[in-house]
Amino acid sequence: xxxxxxxxxAGVAEAVAAHGQGGEPRYLAGGQSLLGAMKLRLAxxxxxxxxxxxxxxxxIRRDGAVLVVGAAATxxxxxxxxxxxxxAALSGSIGDRQVRHMGTLGGSLAHNDPAGDHAAGxxxxxxxxRTDRRVIAADAFFLGMFxxxxxxxxxxxxxxxxxxxxxxxxKIRNPASGYAVAGVFVAETAAGIxxxxxxxxxxxxxLPEFExxxxxxxxxxxxxxxxxxxDDLNRDLHASAAYRAHxxxxxxxxxxxxx
Amino acid sequence: xxxxxxxxxxxxxHSRDAHHLKEIGxxxxxxxxISLQVNGRQVDAEIEPRLLLVTPLREHLGxxxxxxxxxxxxxxxxxxxxxxxxxxxxxxxxxxADGRSVxxxxxVADGATLHPVQQAFRDRHALQCGFCTPGMVMTAxxxxxxxxxxxxxxxRDGLSGNLCRCTGYRPIIDAVADGIRARMGDGx
Numbered sequence: 001x002x003x004x005x006x007x008x009x010a011g012v013a014e015a016v017a018a019h020g021q022g023g024e025p026r027y028l029a030g031g032q033s034l035l036g037a038m039k040l041r042l043a044x045x046x047x048x049x050x051x052x053x054x055x056x057x058x059x060i061r062r063d064g065a066v067l068v069v070g071a072a073a074t075x076x077x078x079x080x081x082x083x084x085x086x087x088a089a090l091s092g093s094i095g096d097r098q099v100r101h102m103g104t105l106g107g108s109l110a111h112n113d114p115a116g117d118h119a120a121g122x123x124x125x126x127x128x129x130r131t132d133r134r135v136i137a138a139d140a141f142f143l144g145m146f147x148x149x150x151x152x153x154x155x156x157x158x159x160x161x162x163x164x165x166x167x168x169x170x171k172i173r174n175p176a177s178g179y180a181v182a183g184v185f186v187a188e189t190a191a192g193i194x195x196x197x198x199x200x201x202x203x204x205x206x207l208p209e210f211e212x213x214x215x216x217x218x219x220x221x222x223x224x225x226x227x228x229x230x231d232d233l234n235r236d237l238h239a240s241a242a243y244r245a246h247x248x249x250x251x252x253x254x255x256x257x258x259x
Numbered sequence: 260x261x262x263x264x265x266x267x268x269x270x271x272x273h274s275r276d277a278h279h280l281k282e283i284g285x286x287x288x289x290x291x292x293i294s295l296q297v298n299g300r301q302v303d304a305e306i307e308p309r310l311l312l313v314t315p316l317r318e319h320l321g322x323x324x325x326x327x328x329x330x331x332x333x334x335x336x337x338x339x340x341x342x343x344x345x346x347x348x349x350x351x352x353x354x355x356a357d358g359r360s361v362x363x364x365x366x367v368a369d370g371a372t373l374h375p376v377q378q379a380f381r382d383r384h385a386l387q388c389g390f391c392t393p394g395m396v397m398t399a400x401x402x403x404x405x406x407x408x409x410x411x412x413x414x415r416d417g418l419s420g421n422l423c424r425c426t427g428y429r430p431i432i433d434a435v436a437d438g439i440r441a442r443m444g445d446g447x
Contacts, residue, residue: 006291006308006354028355035311035350036332048308050355076344096420097398098335101344102351178419 001038005047012056016132018049019153027051029107032099065163071106071156086167090121106156112148115179119204124185124196127161145202162189168258170251174238181239184251200233200244210252220253293357298366312356313337313348324364324393335421338394339363345401364393376400379437387426395421399435409436
């Protein structure tokens with residue numbers, strides 16, 4: 001890694017102020033993606049601002065019909081105590097045990113890897129993302145590959161998930177890397193049915209036709225005959241776009257069955 | 260606020276690249292002081308922020324049991340405990356361990372007496388070349404402490420961040436199950 005400076009601020013305002021002081025700053029949460037990228041010199045920040053211990057970003061709490069998860073909650077903490085079974089299962093399926101002990105919800109969302117699991121949970125449940133300056137709806141947050149609605153220096157503080165009536169997540173992992181070749185999160189909340197797909201496109205996306213079908217009848221059989229256009233899907237040495245399109249249909253059915 | 264000497268915008272001195280770990284009192288800007296517990300012992304050091312946790316463990320403290328196998332966070336040979344939970348020390352900055360407690364394989368046995376999980380690895384012959392073993396044992400200790408029963412699927416999933424390229428996983432899984440049973444008090 002190239003040399004960099006390291007700051008561990010005491011509060012959110014101090015961290016955001018440090019980010020605004022020039023250079024190429026990056027927030028550091030668990031570092032499980034960022035440090036790897038820095039080793040490969042895909043990222044070379046001039047200063048890392050370590051926000052993993054900020055009290056405002058810690059903790060998981062129930063607030064009425066909403067589950068509020070601090071951005072620095074680790075995948076392991078969410079797997080052990082998320083309060084939404086499908087979200088706990090999703091969190092426990094990320095990476096491996098050691099990665100889950102360091103990696104965080106906020107880091108995963110800000111990174112927005114095309115195969116990120118948390119993106120599927122956030123979009124599938126229609127969660128809202130509270131930052132240091134505003135609240136961003138899940139539908140407006142994920143913009144593209146590694147691209148989000150976060151402004152420079154904007155920090156995710158916590159995520160509010162509406163408690164679903166039922167929800168499920170199913171994915172196919174690449175056996176070597178563990179990343180989702182495709183993953184589908186299905187949820188029924190007070191706002192209706194949502195279906196979110198990760199791993200298959202530039203970033204997480206919804207399937208309106210699947211949502212409409214499941215609104216009529218919430219069962220895997222209701223998805224029979226539905227197809228996904230493969231035009232915008234990822235194609236790489238692991239899976240063709242056509243295969244991913246097929247997987248989405250299969251995984252949506254499994255996610256419904258798991259709900 | 261914890262911070263290194265260089266502020267954003269100030270040029271970083273690349274001339275130190277070859278020697279990036281110094282004892283306290285080096286006086287370099289860009290170094291930071293960290294203080295942590297390693298195997299129960301207080302350690303204070305002045306480090307470059309880019310130092311990965313595994314580096315001071317091996318090169319400064321001589322704890323060479325934590326192996327750098329892949330250096331890309333995939334093989335798990337560098338696994339140590341940070342505040343009681345298994346992490347990959349090649350994917351954690353030493354700065355992130357500041358103020359925290361680290362346990363390496365060297366701190367597991369009680370003198371000449373192996374920890375029950377180490378003993379289970381020995382009894383099951385859960386190693387061949389031994390390179391992955393320290394990391395395997397550290398992850399196994401985490402599993403033994405946190406799994407509520409010796410469920411094979413959970414053990415396999417729990418070990419998925421540790422790669423072994425010679426003996427295979429069967430005896431390792433058996434050793435972890437032995438460890439869980441021993442913790443539960445119904446023997447190995």
